[in-house]
Amino acid sequence: MIKIALLGFGTVASGVPFLLEENASKIEQAVGGRLEIAKILVKDESEKQRLVEAGHDYHFVTDVAEIMTDQDIAIVVELMGRIEPAKTFISQALAAGKHVVSANKDLIAVHGKELLALADQHQVGFYYEAAVAGGIPILRTLANSLTADKVTRLLGVLNGTSNFMLTKMVDEGWSYEQALATAQELGYAESDPTNDVEGIDAAYKAAILSQFGFGMTVDFETVRHSGISTITPADVTMAQQLGYVIKLVGDVRETASGLSVEVAPTFLPKSHPLASVNGVMNAVFVESIGIGQSMFYGPGAGQKPTAVSVVADLVQLGRAITDGQVISAFNGFAQETHLAQPEDVTNSYYFALSIKDEAGQFFKLAQLFAKENISFQQVLQTEGDGETARVVIVTHEMSLVQLDRVRTQIATADQVTLLNHFKVLGV
Amino acid sequence: MIKIALLGFGTVASGVPFLLEENASKIEQAVGGRLEIAKILVKDESEKQRLVEAGHDYHFVTDVAEIMTDQDIAIVVELMGRIEPAKTFISQALAAGKHVVSANKDLIAVHGKELLALADQHQVGFYYEAAVAGGIPILRTLANSLTADKVTRLLGVLNGTSNFMLTKMVDEGWSYEQALATAQELGYAESDPTNDVEGIDAAYKAAILSQFGFGMTVDFETVRHSGISTITPADVTMAQQLGYVIKLVGDVRETASGLSVEVAPTFLPKSHPLASVNGVMNAVFVESIGIGQSMFYGPGAGQKPTAVSVVADLVQLGRAITDGQVISAFNGFAQETHLAQPEDVTNSYYFALSIKDEAGQFFKLAQLFAKENISFQQVLQTEGDGETARVVIVTHEMSLVQLDRVRTQIATADQVTLLNHFKVLGV
Numbered sequence: 134m135i136k137i138a139l140l141g142f143g144t145v146a147s148g149v150p151f152l153l154e155e156n157a158s159k160i161e162q163a164v165g166g167r168l169e170i171a172k173i174l175v176k177d178e179s180e181k182q183r184l185v186e187a188g189h190d191y192h193f194v195t196d197v198a199e200i201m202t203d204q205d206i207a208i209v210v211e212l213m214g215r216i217e218p219a220k221t222f223i224s225q226a227l228a229a230g231k232h233v234v235s236a237n238k239d240l241i242a243v244h245g246k247e248l249l250a251l252a253d254q255h256q257v258g259f260y261y262e263a264a265v266a267g268g269i270p271i272l273r274t275l276a277n278s279l280t281a282d283k284v285t286r287l288l289g290v291l292n293g294t295s296n297f298m299l300t301k302m303v304d305e306g307w308s309y310e311q312a313l314a315t316a317q318e319l320g321y322a323e324s325d326p327t328n329d330v331e332g333i334d335a336a337y338k339a340a341i342l343s344q345f346g347f348g349m350t351v352d353f354e355t356v357r358h359s360g361i362s363t364i365t366p367a368d369v370t371m372a373q374q375l376g377y378v379i380k381l382v383g384d385v386r387e388t389a390s391g392l393s394v395e396v397a398p399t400f401l402p403k404s405h406p407l408a409s410v411n412g413v414m415n416a417v418f419v420e421s422i423g424i425g426q427s428m429f430y431g432p433g434a435g436q437k438p439t440a441v442s443v444v445a446d447l448v449q450l451g452r453a454i455t456d457g458q459v460i461s462a463f464n465g466f467a468q469e470t471h472l473a474q475p476e477d478v479t480n481s482y483y484f485a486l487s488i489k490d491e492a493g494q495f496f497k498l499a500q501l502f503a504k505e506n507i508s509f510q511q512v513l514q515t516e517g518d519g520e521t522a523r524v525v526i527v528t529h530e531m532s533l534v535q536l537d538r539v540r541t542q543i544a545t546a547d548q549v550t551l552l553n554h555f556k557v558l559g560v
Numbered sequence: 561m562i563k564i565a566l567l568g569f570g571t572v573a574s575g576v577p578f579l580l581e582e583n584a585s586k587i588e589q590a591v592g593g594r595l596e597i598a599k600i601l602v603k604d605e606s607e608k609q610r611l612v613e614a615g616h617d618y619h620f621v622t623d624v625a626e627i628m629t630d631q632d633i634a635i636v637v638e639l640m641g642r643i644e645p646a647k648t649f650i651s652q653a654l655a656a657g658k659h660v661v662s663a664n665k666d667l668i669a670v671h672g673k674e675l676l677a678l679a680d681q682h683q684v685g686f687y688y689e690a691a692v693a694g695g696i697p698i699l700r701t702l703a704n705s706l707t708a709d710k711v712t713r714l715l716g717v718l719n720g721t722s723n724f725m726l727t728k729m730v731d732e733g734w735s736y737e738q739a740l741a742t743a744q745e746l747g748y749a750e751s752d753p754t755n756d757v758e759g760i761d762a763a764y765k766a767a768i769l770s771q772f773g774f775g776m777t778v779d780f781e782t783v784r785h786s787g788i789s790t791i792t793p794a795d796v797t798m799a800q801q802l803g804y805v806i807k808l809v810g811d812v813r814e815t816a817s818g819l820s821v822e823v824a825p826t827f828l829p830k831s832h833p834l835a836s837v838n839g840v841m842n843a844v845f846v847e848s849i850g851i852g853q854s855m856f857y858g859p860g861a862g863q864k865p866t867a868v869s870v871v872a873d874l875v876q877l878g879r880a881i882t883d884g885q886v887i888s889a890f891n892g893f894a895q896e897t898h899l900a901q902p903e904d905v906t907n908s909y910y911f912a913l914s915i916k917d918e919a920g921q922f923f924k925l926a927q928l929f930a931k932e933n934i935s936f937q938q939v940l941q942t943e944g945d946g947e948t949a950r951v952v953i954v955t956h957e958m959s960l961v962q963l964d965r966v967r968t969q970i971a972t973a974d975q976v977t978l979l980n981h982f983k984v985l986g987v
């Protein structure tokens with residue numbers, strides 16, 4: 134029997150005992166023994182009392198020391214979220230020689246390196262399959278199945294909340310505000326939705342994917358991210374007319390100078406497998422030299438899907454404990470981190486611009502782009518109102534340096550306003 | 561250093577050294593040592609000479625005993641295909657205490673149980689990720705990541721050749737014959753395409769998926785399978801009109817009495833994630849109580865994708881050898897095999913019928929179905945030619961028993977001909 138402690142007993146955590154019970158015999162076969170929840174840390178006496186009254190007969194504790202000093206507890210599962218006290222508790226557990234399973238993407242994206250080093254030092258495992266794309270086993274797949282392959286690019290729809298909102302904006306023509314209000318009503322978005330809608334949550338996940346796909350530890354601060362709040366119904370309509378769907382996409386790829394890690398609203402060709410990932414579903418699309426193209430699709434959040442990933446980590450650790458084996462690192466792939474130079478990161482872009490509705494204005498606009506050596510794939514000028522006209526441009530590939538320069542050019546030009554610009558993925 | 565022998569040096573096998581070289585440092589990190597191809601079995605001296613002349617400097621042997629008696633060889637990779645001599649060679653290798661990696665779906669579907677027992681007896685590993693869906697790591701994912709989950713249904717587009725043909729039949733309106741001719745020209749279909757087009761290849765894979773998803777070893781003879789050769793352009797058009805796409809789908813699911821394993825052309829709702837799996841791509845769609853719905857998508861065949869799966873097996877075995885660990889079974893999940901009773905296997909069905917074009921005939925047809933308690937979801941009668949009319953029916957859920965009975969009824973009825981019938985997946 135292998136004893137486990139849970140830190141926190143929120144939504145995901147309470148899915149863990151459900152799975153351990155529901156699939157008891159399958160899990161016992163896989164582990165070669167039983168996984169038992171020995172102690173559960175809750176916030177205070179009142180939470181403890183509430184849970185006991187609700188009929189839970191676990192050994193609830195309010196002092197984390199009761200877990201850390203318990204020699205019988207082999208694995209600690211952290212499902213509290215946020216940075217502190219989770220970071221302190223995980224560090225204590227690792228230092229006490231306990232394996233740790235976590236779903237805490239914020240913490241792992243920002244402090245993962247330090248925690249992994251601590252795990253390594255104490256020869257224990259620190260596993261976190263549930264931290265990226267909830268129910269999709271993408272981290273273990275990258276670590277165990279794509280070991281023999283060389284990943285060149287990872288593209289992911291990594292945030293269910295924003296994907297739900299964008300799906301409504303595309304399918305139902307809702308505005309961003311309508312979509313957000315509904316997401317909040319349904320409990321998909323928090324009252325402060327910043328992390329979800331501004332690409333921060335997806336950026337955490339992109340940083341973690343960088344470790345598994347490319348063996349590189351990326352400083353979270355270097356992940357470029359932008360969100361969906363600036364997307365207008367006009368952009369959505371235009372995307373559809375041009376044959377695209379807008380999704381918030383995490384994009385981790387190798388360039389000549391190093392790794393580029395970015396989260397941004399992206400125009401995906403309708404035929405791209407990621408384009409049909411709708412609602413709260415997530416997916417990671419992998420480009421690699423061996424397999425070519427593959428995709429892993431599933432729910433990005435939710436009690437049971439996330440708990441499945443947590444218990445998969447528990448089973449792998451449990452099996453190693455049963456067999457008395459060396460605990461393998463969750464991700465054995467590491468190489469020196471090099472970040473891409475902006476001139477090596479190239480994309481096509483969509484620009485929505487407003488220009489004065491008079492002869493010669495479009496020519497001036499075209500000059501701005503030509504000056505930066507940016508060529509056009511598609512141009513669409515819709516009829517103006519006599520005052521201004523709306524111009525939409527999809528460019529050929531251009532670099533981040535060119536993007537910066539042309540934006541500066543536009544900002545300082547007379548009678549041209551940049552309404553919006555988004556990344557466009559080629560077919 | 562861990563020494564490997566390859567049995568056979570065809571397309572997939574020659575992808576293995578490519579990957580070992582291309583990703584040498586990543587693989588060495590994962591294994592904790594180097595994987596070296598020590599010997600390669602080829603058919604005869606003339607093949608050996610041809611390969612040497614082509615510039616390959618491996619140690620080619622023509623006598624398998626040179627591999628079996630070589631104590632330094634730890635892992636044997638069988639990529640010869642077909643049943644014999646592959647079965648004998650794998651048995652010899654396992655009995656000699658060597659781990660075996662194979663991509664031989666026919667062999668594993670039919671004789672897997674016996675070979676796994678032999679591996680178990682000699683405490684060696686027998687791994688075969690590449691046997692199902694080439695580059696998609698579906699077996700390892702089911703074994704290692706869905707351990708904590710209970711799979712209720714696996715649906716798969718498992719044969720690239722037939723999927724390529726069906727994609728052309730749907731997108732381009734080609735006939736079966738045109739699609740087959742092109743598949744043969746492109747080298748996707750063999751001169752005798754039976755295994756691919758009649759669902760036999762997909763049935764092998766469905767049998768193997770049954771082990772991993774449900775822990776049940778299914779006798780290959782009990783896998784119901786039908787193919788795509790009877791699909792007419794009229795069926796394809798009708799499917800589109802009704803909102804479906806036809807795919808050859810492997811369907812493994814739990815029913816009240818046990819497991820149902822079937823491969824059949826299936827009408828998939830256009831919104832189903834499997835409906836957009838086109839060309840030679842494969843995908844496995846998983847329904848489970850924990851994750852809910854997930855899908856794993858990628859190339860089903862090809863040199864490099866298949867070799868990635870082979871090398872992933874090599875890396876896992878290599879790591880265990882380096883660490884001196886107990887070799888885990890490729891799939892640790894086993895339970896007693898129960899097969900579904902036909903009355904518990906229910907589907908909706910599409911029936912295309914020809915009836916005499918006169919008053920009262922449709923009523924008679926409806927009576928045949930009503931008699932077997934089969935109700936209709938959709939009915940479409942197209943204008944007749946004065947002689948006969950074409951009727952298309954999509955039924956509500958009905959069992960295999962009802963299907964058999966109504967087919968008998970139709971066969972013996974006057975002036976009604978069953979043109980075709982296919983399974984229909986609900987939304």
